[in-house]
Amino acid sequence: MKPLGALLALAGLGLAWQLAVAQDAPATRFLAPNLDSICEKDARQDVFFMASDEMNGRDTLSPETRMTAHYVKTRMQQAGLKPAGEKGTWYQEVALRYNKWDTPPALSLTTVAGERKLEYGRDFVGAGGPGGVAELKDVPLAFAGYAVNEPTRNYNDLDGLDLKGKLALVLRYEPTPWRQGGRRNPFSRASFLQTKEQQCKAAGAVGILLVTGPESLGATDNRRDLPDPGAGEKSPPLELDLKAAGAQPASFPFLHITIAAADALLGGEGRLQKLQQEFDQGNFANRPDLAGAKASLSMKATAVVRTCPNVLGKIEGERDEWIVFGAHHDHLGQGYFGSRSPNKMGEIHNGADDNASGVAAILEIAEAFATCGRKPRRSMLFITFTGEEKGLLGSQWYVKHPTVPHDRVVAMINIDMLGRLNNNEIAMQGTGASKFLLRHCQEAAPLFPELRVTMTTRAPIPASDHWPFFSEAGIPVLFPMGAIPPEMHTNLDDPETIKYGGIVLGARYMAEIAWRISEDPGYADYIGPVKTAVGPDGKPRDPSQPPPKKPSEAREEDFSHR
Numbered sequence: 001m002k003p004l005g006a007l008l009a010l011a012g013l014g015l016a017w018q019l020a021v022a023q024d025a026p027a028t029r030f031l032a033p034n035l036d037s038i039c040e041k042d043a044r045q046d047v048f049f050m051a052s053d054e055m056n057g058r059d060t061l062s063p064e065t066r067m068t069a070h071y072v073k074t075r076m077q078q079a080g081l082k083p084a085g086e087k088g089t090w091y092q093e094v095a096l097r098y099n100k101w102d103t104p105p106a107l108s109l110t111t112v113a114g115e116r117k118l119e120y121g122r123d124f125v126g127a128g129g130p131g132g133v134a135e136l137k138d139v140p141l142a143f144a145g146y147a148v149n150e151p152t153r154n155y156n157d158l159d160g161l162d163l164k165g166k167l168a169l170v171l172r173y174e175p176t177p178w179r180q181g182g183r184r185n186p187f188s189r190a191s192f193l194q195t196k197e198q199q200c201k202a203a204g205a206v207g208i209l210l211v212t213g214p215e216s217l218g219a220t221d222n223r224r225d226l227p228d229p230g231a232g233e234k235s236p237p238l239e240l241d242l243k244a245a246g247a248q249p250a251s252f253p254f255l256h257i258t259i260a261a262a263d264a265l266l267g268g269e270g271r272l273q274k275l276q277q278e279f280d281q282g283n284f285a286n287r288p289d290l291a292g293a294k295a296s297l298s299m300k301a302t303a304v305v306r307t308c309p310n311v312l313g314k315i316e317g318e319r320d321e322w323i324v325f326g327a328h329h330d331h332l333g334q335g336y337f338g339s340r341s342p343n344k345m346g347e348i349h350n351g352a353d354d355n356a357s358g359v360a361a362i363l364e365i366a367e368a369f370a371t372c373g374r375k376p377r378r379s380m381l382f383i384t385f386t387g388e389e390k391g392l393l394g395s396q397w398y399v400k401h402p403t404v405p406h407d408r409v410v411a412m413i414n415i416d417m418l419g420r421l422n423n424n425e426i427a428m429q430g431t432g433a434s435k436f437l438l439r440h441c442q443e444a445a446p447l448f449p450e451l452r453v454t455m456t457t458r459a460p461i462p463a464s465d466h467w468p469f470f471s472e473a474g475i476p477v478l479f480p481m482g483a484i485p486p487e488m489h490t491n492l493d494d495p496e497t498i499k500y501g502g503i504v505l506g507a508r509y510m511a512e513i514a515w516r517i518s519e520d521p522g523y524a525d526y527i528g529p530v531k532t533a534v535g536p537d538g539k540p541r542d543p544s545q546p547p548p549k550k551p552s553e554a555r556e557e558d559f560s561h562r
């Protein structure tokens, strides 16, 4: 599941209430064939392979992730699937780009006490890795607090601040009292680097010097006030390379400096901590006037483009209508990016639950259906995605370059982290956005009394690869989600501690639901952001939308407009 720091606020998860599963006639018999073939032995084999130290934590661009993709392809082939990638292959190459420093950046800060040259790697690093091309000479600075404007909290520490043409000195994260303990991510969108960048850019700043305030050091289990300088180079942030002509690294410098460097700017040791304590309470009265301070910096990074594959296999059904299964096969490598135990950077984050367990689940479902001797009514496409941890990159790429037209797809089922279910509890994300899918989840649930299934009533959360399908392609989605285990995104997510029974149970439940969707002559409704989405029946997926115009009607209308 994606590291939240990067992209999302999971506020209001919305596990509202357990819908009386018995609303619809509970199923009394399994419809899906061959469920017994979904077994712990195979799941264990897959997880132990993908989460082995040899696979080195499957960081997106690592050679081990390509080996994992090859392993998945072999398993699909053995299971009897057909290739469904590009040009008749099993693969779809995803083009990714990242930035690399040409030369380490140079930064100097001048105050009334004199000029101070900061050393890259010791006094500052690139916030979020290498990036940007910039030459700034003696630019003024301003203290922007957390650069947070949160009307719901009546907090705006940018209010009345002139940042035009200045370098903004910004506190990392958000006001300390806002931190929400015990959640997968104790931070909100306000803490995201992108959010701070947008806020400061909009206010006219020419760049950001980020600092982790002393009050925040306890906020994560990272006792360092400066991220590992090599981390952003060993596992750089990635983005899709969509061949935007002449796209060059952004020229908005975003550097991370130490507390000591910030204190020097603010006039002495402890100054930053005092300020942070005041800003934490919404007291901006003592915002320092940095009129006498200046900064100079030069940096140059170059974009590097690489590819790595999604893996795709299919089972052709009686109809050209499709159910898509997805699961990501990448993880965090050695934790240089997205780790929740940054003190363990350099140690393999094996990713047994996240997401070797989900890949094992869809491979088992694929094998069960491909070897059952019956053709499913609807066709099935199985995809394992790369780049999920770096921002849902593999699934975004697939949605932009589908191998099955989106309007031929009835529903997408994403499986991510089934290996550490707490008391076999899962919350079905997606049931709040499709009555058709809710019904099938409810009808099948009684067949799995060991599972504790709750249906969600809100839109699915953007926590994994179902999101681009739901938010960009307008496809109804299902995403069975367990509670967040403490091992998630740490070096402790090892195959030895996985609950294989939970993977098998969850996979069988999802297989039963999928087969029911396949057998159902109806089409899934969809309540979501893509209002124009049309299903394989040619009708709008969103029941509140008017039916698409017939060509004759469109021509008529067109003629009347002329």
Ligand SMILES: [Zn+2]
Pocket: 001, 002, 003, 354, 389, 489
């Ligand atoms: Zn993850």
